[in-house]
Amino acid sequence: MNDEIRIAVLGVGKMGSFHVDSLTRRTRGARVTVVGDVSDEQAHRVADPIGARVVADPAEAIAADDVDAVVIATPGSAHEAQVLACLEAGKPVLCEKPLTTEAATAAAVYRRETELGRRLIQVGFMRRFDHEYAALQQMIAGGELGAPLMLHCTHRNPAVPEFFDSEYMIRDSVVHEADSARFLLGEEIAAVSVVRGRPTADAPPGVSDPMLVLFEADSGALVTVEIFVRTGIAYEVRTEVVAEHGSAMIGLDQNVVTKRRGGTWGGTITPDFVARFGQAYDDQVQRWVDAARAGIASGGDAVDGPGSWDGYAAAAICEAGVAAVVKGERIETGMEARSGAGGAMGGVA
Template identity: 85%
Template sequence: MTSPRVELSSAASPDDLRVAVLGVGKMGAFHVDSLSRRTRGARVTVVSDFVDEQAHRVGDPVGARVVADPLEAIRADDVDAVVLASPGAAHHEQVLVCLEAGKPVLCEKPLTVEASTSLEVYRRESDLGRRLIQVGFMRRFDHEYARLQRMIAAGEFGAPLMLHCTHRNPDVPNFFDSQFMIRDSVVHEADTARFLLGEEIAAVSVVKGRPTSTAPAGTSDPMLVLFEAVSGALVTIEIFVRTGVAYEVRTELVGERGSATIGLDQNVVVKRPGGTWGGTITPGFVERFGQAYDDQMQRWADAARAGIASGGDAVDGPGSWDGYAAAAICEAGVAAVVKGVRVETGMDAR
């Protein structure tokens, strides 16, 4: 169940973190709203989008300048930090410009669309001697996921043996083919598994069964994905993005000494005359993870301000290595979809 989201005063302060948001479609517009209404010590000063009308629609109400060139927006004098919600193909260049400008950046997944370029970004940031890149894997900020991670790390279940993950969407556009399902949806489980288990993923396999009748020709929806962690722990993922029902994300941990499930999402369970009962399922990602997104934004803004003041790290969450790891896992997952075989991630060591 999501927590109530509190709106803050809109009064600007000279100490506010001045943020440019690049890409203000559904996700970017959500971030602008979060920064403008629910994040302390931050405000949006610049927005950029390849659709100028959309940029004005989102930026004008919060008093942000519209800058057509995203690289110009990053380098602007009235920008201290950057949120990237632009298409993934643009991230590589934009993140590198953020590093060159010395500006903290919260980059929506993917860090980049290829494992090789994500590794390059990680190495370029490492050469700076300070961490400026945070990747938007917001599930780490969800209260249930954070609690389960602490319980696993404390050894409450003994050694973790399996994770069973369910990732369902009510509907998606037709361009969500089998490969895109791995890169855009299963990428969250790639980070979730690493976060909960505290280890890397060694290999990926995919089983394609009977597709739903609403899937475009050639798209396997649903699929079962198997991650093998380096310890031998197994992660099963049901990815089904055209259920026609609701947005359902659940995870069960099975350990040597017990199990735990998060994301049951029943909210209020109602019993009625006649013996019927039931609850509600969240219709979309905002209802399910709104608290996590807002907490992520607040912690990033605080870390960015602190990093700018100290000249040190400006990250409080998953960083460029995590972005690279997720990219490597998804790259192996896409190869497993195409080839129909088990594929090792081949991740470089830090």
């Protein structure tokens, strides 16, 4: 397939607008033809400069004759219907997390795709495309450090909206560690526990920020996640693997140049997730476009990255995490058995 594929982008807030910019300026083989958003003004603000049409109805946008593939960056509550519409239309879709907001509906989407016998859903867990995460995954899979025993993850934001409560911290932030842990360890997460300690004074009443989340992997490996979303400082994401014969850490410098001047030493830290993972987002989109073009041409799979199974697994882990926050108990994820054309757990492809 030599021509550009035509793409509809649904939802053009910060993330969707970034995808439009990436597809338009930094991606080969694709063109944004349709833009949809709940705000007609915002949709036109993004669509008009690139000559794309504005279509308010997501179902109409997905079914449009000038759309070959779809990027979904709408609120999570809309994902289930929109992803299923893409499956029914036979169109590849890159869906931002979450795949759906509940484990049961995510499992149903996975089963529906499996019934089709063709992988069309890619989920936007972009960390798998980050060079440091990919190198660490390869190091673990290659056995260089021996068997992994623990992962220590740090996830900090400078600030978040008021509605970002303890449960939302699990669903919207820790979800990335849920997928990263599966990607790095190459196995599923069996149970989740959450410790709610002393909150920062900047947290709204009743919100536990920070929290310590513990994942138990099938092998017995442990994953600790410090989630702290109101640091007032910057965006910090670090991961360390502790294995039988050594350890390794990523996210230390975050592409920052340190300097010594006037009796001080230091640098700056990335202000947000787009600045930190811009390379990963762009590589993700390019890999997806290449896979979608190939899948459209062949009638086969159109995914090069985490798929519907990975979306379901993350939803199941987060659902257990939310229950652990509410009940203060260790909660098992209770994941279904995988069958058929599941997503890739151990690697990007």
